[in-house]
Amino acid sequence: MFNMQGAIFDLDGVIVDTAEYHFLAWKQLAAELGFDFTRTDNEKLKGVSRMHSLDILLDVGCCTMSDEEKESAAAKKNTWYMGYLETLKQTDMLPGALEYLDYLRGSGIRIALGSASKNAVFILEKLGIGGFFDVVIDGNMVSVAKPDPEVFLKAASALSLSPFACIVFEDSLAGIQAAKAGGMKAVGIGKPELLLGADMYISCLKDMLFK
């Protein structure tokens, strides 16, 4: 499709469903701070960096924190989140993700990860799929978060490909916007009305096996 030479994948919500674990950990932090944090609130955190997610959570609870308190709250949430990741395994991958990575590898398409997560390498290791990726660009390697295209531009450049030759697979609006701002094609994974601006929509990577 689109004469793709490179495929750039978001991680959370595209390859593996970690959103539930983020939710449980953020909810625990909210409970400690004395307010409720719902699944609907959690939707606002998709694709958003850890510190920006904390700002959104604090807005929900009408709380304020000093920068120092924020660092410590985010670190606490991450410890809980990583606890949930401990049991993550390959069978927890989203439908079709493993098969599609395998198919692309066999087709000679270059593959990158472009994720906001600072835990991306740890998650790839737990899933045992690091070997599929020619390049990994994660939250530790970017200075501006999605919807800025930095993460995807770095991924395309590390693949030695023009952004125009790459397709981004994303489940967040910020990610779709980042891909389009970077000049890539964007495949939205999820509801089209929540992912405006993508070039194509699928419900999961399994759908790509039948295109």
Ligand code: BG6
């Ligand atoms: C994104 C998730 O992939 O990574 C966000 O969609 C998350 O919900 C962000 O906040 C940062 O993740 P981490 O693992 O660095 O806290």
Ligand code: MG
């Ligand atoms: Mg995502």
